[in-house]
Amino acid sequence: MQIIEVIDKKSVKEFQKVPRLIYKNDPFWVCPLDKEVEIIFNPKENSFFKHGEAIRWVLKTDSGELIGRVAAFINREKAYKYQQPTGGIGFFECINDRKAAFMLFDGCHEWLSQRGMEAMDGPVNFGENDVNWGLLVEGFIHPGLGMNYNPPYYRELFESYGFKFYFEQVSNHLDMTKPFPERFWKIADWVLKKPEFTFCHYERKFTDKFIHDMKDIYDTAWAFHESFTPLDEQVIRKTLEKTRAFLDEEMIWFAYYNDEPVAFLIMFPDVNQILKHLNGKLHLWNKLKFLYLKSKKTMTRARVIIMGVKPKFQRQGVESGIFWHLDKKMKKTPHITEVELSWVGDFNPKMRALHESVGATFGKRHITYRKLFSDKTEFHRSGIIPVDTKEKAIRQDKQDEFF
Secondary structure, rough: EEEEEOOOHHHHHHHHHHHHHHOOOOOOOOOOOHHHHHHHHHOOOOOOHHHEEEEEEEOOOOOOOEEEEEEEEHHHHHHOOOOOOOOEEEEEEEEEOHHHHHHHHHHHHHHHOOOOOOOOOOOOOOOOOOOOEEEEEEOOOOOOOOOOOOOHEEEEEEEOOOOOOEEEEEEEEOOOOOOOOHHHHHHHHHHHHHOEEEEEEEEEEEEEHHHHHHHHHHHHHHOOOOOOOOOOOOHHHHHHOOOOOOOOOOHHEEEEEEEEEEEEEEEEEEOHHOOOOOOOOOOOOHHHHHHHHHOOOOOEEEEEEEEEEOOHHOOOOOHHHHHHHHHHHHHHHOOOOOEEEEEEOOHHHHHHHHHHHHEEEEEEEEEEEEEEOOOOOOOOOOOOOOOOHHHHHHHHHHHHHHO
């Protein structure tokens, strides 16, 4: 076998071809757009190259048959926030063969070690964690937009190499043909009567304002997580731009308290239901097919990408207020019958409890693994977001006022 770095047009095409070979008989796999994959590895397009680097390879048999691929990357803004400098691997695809998989993992291990890393997480993305993150281990059904999908045997390949369970990601499914629990509407009614709370949906003409508000909320809401890094406004802007063809403005909601942004929810129609018919290409014919399938209401699912509430406004019913407005929107789109809430990590017990309270049921389980390079290093699971973040935020505000 031979591992070959992806450095030219020929090897790029081979990198794109590998998953098509692995999943050729899989009824659930959705081929991502080749263009979107290439953006991740383009320093001119991916802002993570400002503080990181990436490499990728394909794996062939001695006779030249494609049997695998992988990528490795370092995000220096996060790498040094752990107990040991940690890089990442992703875009792993491989035949069911330990020797082949280990050769790909070894390549990542060596490259990362040479750059001072002492561990690697995988499978992860060279970008935000809302896409291409975690190994699917349960719920091998239709993947939502941006969610990793893989054969069941990948788990054995990762674990036999020495990757250990770092954190779990659960995606729950919400049946939109069933009503929300009545208590949500009672709380929403209470919140909506408070004049200091206001709610509005995203409007493209005010994109700059909403991006600023989203960053403000996110950076405050996630500040207490161990690997927190501030949200990059450029990343938000590019995400909104590339989803322009299917984004629905009334599926993105913000909450304000006396004009201060305090919460948001982002949901996209599940464009995977259209991409499934395009085989990764977006030439003219497929663009026309995209528009046709969109007009035929092919997207019957949606995915909640992320939700955030500033800690000091948690447990005040803000979420119920957002859900109330979102429910009004969903009543206008009855063809969308399922919403995937994905994903929430086991390090975020408050959000898991929220999923359960709205009546969502289990859909999929992913695992993000970590491989330590030294057997002498003690392994630690991902830390839990403290349940007292509200109290911590209030204390921090008081300290800021004092100084």
